[in-house]
Amino acid sequence: MPELRVYHFSEQAYHAAWEIETDSLRVTLPNRNCDPAVASNIINERLDEWMLCDELGLDIMVNEHHSSATCLSPSAAIPLAMLARQTRRARLLGLGFAVSLRRDPVWLAEELAYIDVVSGGRLDIGLPKGAPYEISPTNSNPVKITERYWDAHDLLLKALSHQDGPFNWESEWFNHRQVNIWPRPFQQPHPPVFVTGGSPGTARSVGERGHVLVTILGGWKARELFDIYRRRSLEVGRGFPGPDRFGYCALMGVGETEAEGHRRLQEIAGYFRTTSIVGEAFMNPPGYMPPPANAQWLKRNQTRGRAGDHFPATTRDGRKLKIGSGAGMGTGVSAQDMVDAAIAFTGTPDQVYEQIVEFCAHSGGVGNLMIMGQGGELSHAETVANLSLFSREVLPRLRELDQSAFVDAARERLEQPVATA
Amino acid sequence: MTSTRTIHSSTAVVDEVSIDLVRAGEGKQLLFLHPVDGVDPAQPWFGGLAECFDVIAPSHPGFGASEWPSEFRTVGDLAFFYLEAIRELQIEDAVLVGSSFGGWLAAEIAVRSTAAFSHVVLVDALGIKVGGREDRDIADVFAVSQEELTRLAYHDPDRRRRDYSAMSDEELLAIARSREAYTYFGWSPYMHNPGLRRWLRRIRVPTMVVWGASDGIVSPDYGRAFAAEIPGARFELVEAAGHYPHLEQPERFVDLTREFADA
Numbered sequence: 001m002p003e004l005r006v007y008h009f010s011e012q013a014y015h016a017a018w019e020i021e022t023d024s025l026r027v028t029l030p031n032r033n034c035d036p037a038v039a040s041n042i043i044n045e046r047l048d049e050w051m052l053c054d055e056l057g058l059d060i061m062v063n064e065h066h067s068s069a070t071c072l073s074p075s076a077a078i079p080l081a082m083l084a085r086q087t088r089r090a091r092l093l094g095l096g097f098a099v100s101l102r103r104d105p106v107w108l109a110e111e112l113a114y115i116d117v118v119s120g121g122r123l124d125i126g127l128p129k130g131a132p133y134e135i136s137p138t139n140s141n142p143v144k145i146t147e148r149y150w151d152a153h154d155l156l157l158k159a160l161s162h163q164d165g166p167f168n169w170e171s172e173w174f175n176h177r178q179v180n181i182w183p184r185p186f187q188q189p190h191p192p193v194f195v196t197g198g199s200p201g202t203a204r205s206v207g208e209r210g211h212v213l214v215t216i217l218g219g220w221k222a223r224e225l226f227d228i229y230r231r232r233s234l235e236v237g238r239g240f241p242g243p244d245r246f247g248y249c250a251l252m253g254v255g256e257t258e259a260e261g262h263r264r265l266q267e268i269a270g271y272f273r274t275t276s277i278v279g280e281a282f283m284n285p286p287g288y289m290p291p292p293a294n295a296q297w298l299k300r301n302q303t304r305g306r307a308g309d310h311f312p313a314t315t316r317d318g319r320k321l322k323i324g325s326g327a328g329m330g331t332g333v334s335a336q337d338m339v340d341a342a343i344a345f346t347g348t349p350d351q352v353y354e355q356i357v358e359f360c361a362h363s364g365g366v367g368n369l370m371i372m373g374q375g376g377e378l379s380h381a382e383t384v385a386n387l388s389l390f391s392r393e394v395l396p397r398l399r400e401l402d403q404s405a406f407v408d409a410a411r412e413r414l415e416q417p418v419a420t421a
Numbered sequence: 422m423t424s425t426r427t428i429h430s431s432t433a434v435v436d437e438v439s440i441d442l443v444r445a446g447e448g449k450q451l452l453f454l455h456p457v458d459g460v461d462p463a464q465p466w467f468g469g470l471a472e473c474f475d476v477i478a479p480s481h482p483g484f485g486a487s488e489w490p491s492e493f494r495t496v497g498d499l500a501f502f503y504l505e506a507i508r509e510l511q512i513e514d515a516v517l518v519g520s521s522f523g524g525w526l527a528a529e530i531a532v533r534s535t536a537a538f539s540h541v542v543l544v545d546a547l548g549i550k551v552g553g554r555e556d557r558d559i560a561d562v563f564a565v566s567q568e569e570l571t572r573l574a575y576h577d578p579d580r581r582r583r584d585y586s587a588m589s590d591e592e593l594l595a596i597a598r599s600r601e602a603y604t605y606f607g608w609s610p611y612m613h614n615p616g617l618r619r620w621l622r623r624i625r626v627p628t629m630v631v632w633g634a635s636d637g638i639v640s641p642d643y644g645r646a647f648a649a650e651i652p653g654a655r656f657e658l659v660e661a662a663g664h665y666p667h668l669e670q671p672e673r674f675v676d677l678t679r680e681f682a683d684a
Contacts, residue, residue, distance in 0.1 A: 027564075028564075136563065136564060139608075139609055141604070141605060141608040141609060142604060142608075143601055143602075143604050143605035143608070144605065279564075279566070280566040280567070281563060281564050281565050281566055282564070285563055285604065286563070286597075286600035286601050286603070286604040287600070287601040287604045287605060291594055291597040291598045291601055292594060292597070294597035294600070294601070295590060295593035295594040295596070295597040296593075298585040298588075298593050298596065298597065299585055299586055299588070299593055300586075
């Protein structure tokens with residue numbers, strides 16, 4: 001059974017901007033609010049933390065967003081390129097590269113192959129579909145974005161894996177006549193692909209292709225999505241997928257005492273209180289969702305409103321938590337609430353270990369855990385303490401975790417006739 | 422100005438595409454090309470036109486309940502579709518009227534052929550670029566809230582707010598489909614075709630450009646620049662109206678159209 005891999009993730013938020021009274025931390029907040037010296041400190045601290053991961057036995061996950069105070073990385077390829085050179089061991093996951101928003105997936109393939117070669121084959125390629133608020137900053141047509149995404153995905157993977165001279169690509173979305181990238185990637189036929197998905201449709205599509213399905217802060221409903229993946233994988237003859245095909249991303253604050261862990265978590269959870277402060281127009285551009293879903297959205301949202309239930313987290317016993325950033329949200333949510341909703345692992349090392357094991361058991365085996373070990377205003381020193389303690393006290397036990405019983409339980413569950421519950 | 426005339430709403434198959442069509446009135450034919458949201462025949466402007474015209478108001482492919490063939494990628498494709506529709510629906514010696522996005526579409530049709538039309542009326546039309554690269558000729562409707570959009574679009578926004586929660590699922594779906602298609606065709610280059618301006622000179626039938634004085638989406642100056650590209654085009658400013666003068670000043674709009682087309 002493959003080990004459980006743990007990636008450390010931070011959004012590299014410019015948290016100084018969180019004090020600004022604004023209805024949008026994304027797209028429209030003027031960048032005069034960004035002090036480059038402050039940004040420089042933030043980015044270098046985050047890079048130092050990822051370098052530390054290489055020593056601590058943790059893997060590395062970076063992301064990208066555009067025109068946003070919530071994330072200073074405009075391309076996951078940039079931090080990964082630096083880390084490819086400066087680390088020796090860690091896997092380097094970009095989750096991800098907004099491939100359908102890029103003008104040219106071939107150019108992205110070239111950058112990814114370079115990173116993979118420099119790192120000696122440590123790149124993991126995450127391909128998210130792109131959040132609605134990335135649409136305007138990248139001037140990407142929101143209509144038919146899912147079709148464009150899969151076309152970009154196909155072109156990217158062909159560019160990475162094709163070795164027989166230039167090939168042609170004339171699709172609805174992309175036009176090339178001479179695709180033949182140099183260098184080609186270190187890993188064959190191409191680096192592993194991770195896809196984020198919160199919808200049944202995505203889970204099916206990813207299961208069909210055998211990529212790693214990652215659920216970000218989806219809580220207990222990850223199991224539902226993983227089961228859709230498992231069923232589809234069986235249907236298309238890929239067999240029953242092991243834990244390495246699944247990933248889960250949640251917040252993580254650990255401490256010598258429960259109180260210390262909870263305090264760290266609450267600082268990281270500043271993420272929830274800011275990430276969905278987005279101007280109404282950018283929350284759901286027309287066409288981003290299919291028309292029937294948009295019709296219902298119109299009905300519910302007279303004014304589309306800011307934030308809403310951006311993270312409508314639900315506990316295992318069905319209690320709904322308002323964890324987003326709208327009025328009255330977030331601040332009243334306790335560390336225990338977040339644990340109950342499985343959107344955070346927190347407390348002492350024993351507690352964190354047990355929470356992770358419970359989540360993996362419930363989900364039928366999870367091979368990739370992405371912990372947000374830094375977020376919000378958690379300082380560099382506190383982040384180092386958080387990650388070091390995790391690495392010393394939790395990681396070795398996770399490495400020894402045998403998930404075969406979790407997988408067997410999932411297999412049994414799927415072999416049962418579909419229950420009506 | 423409400424009409425007592427019969428309004429026929431139907432689904433027509435034109436050039437193998439199923440589209441919604443509203444038709445009312447008698448007299449000279451008038452093809453009305455709608456803006457993002459479709460035609461509501463209960464509106465006074467519609468009844469007013471139907472008093473003296475045979476008004477033919479389709480929903481564009483992809484809009485409302487009309488089918489959207491995947492080959493239709495540009496406003497130019499919609500224009501060719503309409504040239505086929507004009508032939509199949511036997512539209513002749515007609516008035517071509519287009520509002521906003523429908524005005525852009527009307528211009529794209531007219532630069533290809535005006536054979537079926539005696540007159541063209543463009544109402545707060547989109548479709549061309551008149552300013553420099555850093556001038557935003559057309560307000561970015563995808564970057565403003567619903568409330569701001571209502572303020573930009575109407576002279577009197579207080580009378581124009583819509584209650585979506587009171588609408589049927591069918592109406593809401595039609596709105597959602599229309600906005601999706603409008604976004605697709607107008608996303609980039611934003612609400613215009615860089616090639617269109619050069620060809621506006623091909624519109625050689627009498628043309629009137631009608632503009633709401635309070636239009637916050639495309640200014641009257643944009644309208645004047647539009648008119649200047651069309652040989653002999655007349656420009657009419659409508660006071661106390663925004664982007665949709667036919668909605669806010671229906672009598673004035675109907676009178677102008679009727680007088681211009683001599684109907």
